[in-house]
Amino acid sequence: MNAISKHPVFANELRADGSFVPQSNLFTVPFGYGPGEHRPEAGRYRLLWMKACPYAHRAVIVRKLLGLDKVISLGTASHFRTEYGWEFSLDEGGVDPVLGIRYIKEIYDRADPHYKGRPTVPIVVDIITGQGANSDYFRLTNYLETVWSDFHMEGAPDLYPEESRGDIDALNDVIFRDVNSGVYKAGFAHSQEAYERAYDTLFARLDELERHLQTNRYLFGNRLTDSDVRLYTTLARFDAAYYSVFNTNRNRLIDFPNLWGYARDLYQTPGFGDTTDFAAIRNSYHASPHLRGFAGNPSGIYPKGPDDRLWNTPHGREKLSKG
Template sequence: MSTAEKHPVFAAELKADGTFVPQSNLFTTPFGYKPGEHRPEAGRYRLLWMKACPYAHRAVIVRRLLGLEEVISLGTASHFRTEYGWEFSLDEGGVDPVLGIRYIKEIYDAGDPAYKGRPTVPVIVDTVTGQGANSDYFRLTNYLETVWSPFHKTGAQDLYPQQLRSEIDALNDVIFRDINSGVYKAGFAHSQAAYEQAYDALFSRLDELEQRLAHSRYLFGDFITDSDVRLYTTLVRFDAAYYPVFKTNRNRLTDFPNLWGYTKDLYQIPGFGDTTDLAAIRSSYHASPHLRGFAANPYGIYPLGPEEQDFLAPHRREYLKGGYSR
């Protein structure tokens, strides 16, 4: 039986040659101040996520780093996917307290009743109209960093500095293709060739970044950028989820001295570790019904490690004060 047959939720994203290609986003209208764009407005929008998703997690991290918590509200779905998708079973009465919906699918159905794709997170919803505003996980943090700047807290870090944007964009493309998406390409592949291609690309990029971070505290020097957020959300899930479940098992994260120290460094910064739910990550990837088959885990047993104490250990990266080498 093929992966597509065993896991029909991903069938549309599995190609004939065995490769996994993520689906397109449904809500792509940008945030901005031009006609037809969603105008940033305090209190109007709600960010929906679930804690195990790395793409949703990075939007939550940026929201926190920029001080947008009182500007954009947050709705949290359960990290166990149901047959109807992500459900607000963590909330009283099983519905989101602001939107009054039980499933994120309801936002997708309202946006396009004929939509056949997976209802995904993150998605920002306009609470005035009840309609989905934007689910473009690749660009969402950039919107928060730029057109939402009038609402940033005083002294907020510039995560997307103008003078580095072309370099950040280029690195983000690589991180997304070979690392963020790479672990899924390996895990969801249903041919040996597709798996090996994704596996090789993933570890080649990790090897490169291991060397880059030997001389630079963060990816662009001694300050955090959007690229660090994007890399972090995959790395912090690596040993708990991708290494065992998606067979990305050449090395653990802890086998990379620089990447491991870098991840611990970020974890210990407010906005990173305090938005990372390791228990949700472990249980979701191992015990969720839609992923259980990938882990050969029919009884839904999930591991207890790694734990928070592992990420709170000394990282010893303070001495790296210089910039990176171009």
């Protein structure tokens, strides 16, 4: 039994067969204009994240790509989890300057003082009421891409085109199951069988995506979509964290020519690289107190590499958009 399986933070997400199943979200009321839904409104909501989390990162990328950074503010918690969860220790006085809270847990406690799950990011908070609005990381980007459309900047990309939503949803399900969640299923498994099952599924899917991206610039041809955002945030963390900490070590990202070029292409696109903090990613996964024992790193030493400068090297994938 590994350190994760004995850690109370993850106890509710471990199954008897040794597999890891992520917890359900607490705040699931959608954004929209129907009864009981959270109505989009400029200046009313604040998106809380921490830079190492891939699920929070994709909401931040979409927020930036669509120009919603002008109407939804951003609160950044430290990438080191404390015994009370994510903390705003990066801010002056150790509190979020807009919400006045020290821990994201405070938002969860307001909704349910007896909540036993992990307080997670991303979470969108209603600034007026101080209550959590939505923490549904699987659907949040879709809300930003659709019901928030009145607030998109001029020329914003259509990341979730109506005519392709069925195909995008289907691919997003696969990416989440086998890749986004796949690295955690491997890393947090507490049986050899569960680990190998997740490992084999992960790399089979990466092999398939590698072949697809040989002739397609993005997952849907020449068009950047929500699916690319979802795949990118896992790829950005692969060599810096998952390869070593989660033992997903058959290949590094840089060993996949097409996936590596694709990831660099996205990184060099405004909204992706400028919201990616490799130092925070390395520090959090390798040296956070709740992961040190699991990572075999009791001293909390985090690696200097891989070299971040490699992400700015030419990728040559523009040629796939021609002709």
